[in-house]
Amino acid sequence: MQITDTAAIVTGGASGLGGATARALAARGGRVFALDLAPAIEKAEQVEGVTYVAADVTDPEQVQAAVDQAAGSGVPLRIVVNCAGVGWAGRVLGKQGPHDLELFRKVVEINLIGTFNVLRLAAEAVAKTEPLVDDQRGVVINTASVAAFEGQIGQIAYSASKGGVAALTVPAARDLSSVGIRVMTIAPGIVDTPMLATVSDEFRAGLAAGVPFPKRLARPDEYAQLAVSIVEHDYLNGEVIRMDGALRMAPR
Ligand SMILES: NC(=O)c1ccc[n+]([C@@H]2O[C@H](COP(=O)([O-])OP(=O)(O)OC[C@H]3O[C@@H](n4cnc5c(N)ncnc54)[C@H](O)[C@@H]3O)[C@@H](O)[C@H]2O)c1
Numbered sequence: 001m002q003i004t005d006t007a008a009i010v011t012g013g014a015s016g017l018g019g020a021t022a023r024a025l026a027a028r029g030g031r032v033f034a035l036d037l038a039p040a041i042e043k044a045e046q047v048e049g050v051t052y053v054a055a056d057v058t059d060p061e062q063v064q065a066a067v068d069q070a071a072g073s074g075v076p077l078r079i080v081v082n083c084a085g086v087g088w089a090g091r092v093l094g095k096q097g098p099h100d101l102e103l104f105r106k107v108v109e110i111n112l113i114g115t116f117n118v119l120r121l122a123a124e125a126v127a128k129t130e131p132l133v134d135d136q137r138g139v140v141i142n143t144a145s146v147a148a149f150e151g152q153i154g155q156i157a158y159s160a161s162k163g164g165v166a167a168l169t170v171p172a173a174r175d176l177s178s179v180g181i182r183v184m185t186i187a188p189g190i191v192d193t194p195m196l197a198t199v200s201d202e203f204r205a206g207l208a209a210g211v212p213f214p215k216r217l218a219r220p221d222e223y224a225q226l227a228v229s230i231v232e233h234d235y236l237n238g239e240v241i242r243m244d245g246a247l248r249m250a251p252r
Contacts, residue, residue, distance in 0.1 A: 016193030189244025
């Protein structure tokens with residue numbers, strides 16, 4: 001599917017992987033609507049072809065308004081990339097006692113339910129566009145994590161949320177096959193984004209040393225490159241692709 005003259009929604013589009021994807025899609029002629037929380041948008045750089053829209057992915061009304069804006073932009077909405085997410089940590093049983101239930105709920109709410117909220121509302125708009133070759137109308141790309149498969153100590157909520165994102169890929173692709181919408185998920189390893197901003201250089205070097213090859217953290221533009229490839233490759237559907245340099249996370 002071509003990107004030129006197509007509207008795209010990128011959640012978490014003001015930072016990290018979403019920011020890189022918004023820039024990559026805009027550079028290829030896409031009209032990008034970058035959904036993010038207002039404080040993140042305030043810090044985001046202005047990019048030609050990218051319109052920032054303040055919206056919380058867990059809020060149905062805010063997401064519906066953003067979808068309406070993208071769908072009414074004058075070019076068809078066909079691309080959705082879900083990058084909004086949080087990585088808050090906590091153990092099942094920590095020094096302060098059992099895992100905070102609200103924290104667990106919140107991580108699942110943003111990472112899993114937020115992804116699904118955008119998927120369902122955007123799919124309705126994409127389904128109304130004119131079909132292209134093979135009756136394709138669009139593509140949704142979600143972001144899981146290698147933590148969906150081998151979550152580390154302290155990643156119980158994050159892993160559960162990302163496992164849900166990985167698991168919904170096939171049923172979503174099946175559900176939306178009748179309207180010509182593909183659904184794919186990218187499971188990144190460790191990418192050098194603001195999500196890692198709080199870790200020390202020493203810890204960062206340790207993370208890089210654990211990657212078999214290439215022996216470094218991934219770059220956000222490598223995620224964007226994969227997202228662009230998925231958009232352009234019409235036969236990719238219903239699959240989770242790891243982008244991790246063959247990394248398999250250890251318990252800690
Ligand atoms: N960086 C990594 O190593 C890595 C690895 C695997 C998976 N991921 C996943 O990739 C995605 C992007 O992460 P990143 O590293 O770019 O992080 P990031 O913190 O740079 O970007 C995440 C963005 O999501 C936004 N966001 C958070 N909650 C939101 C909400 N409720 N509504 C709308 N926007 C919201 C934040 O404001 C932020 O701009 C996340 O889902 C993350 O779990 C990241």
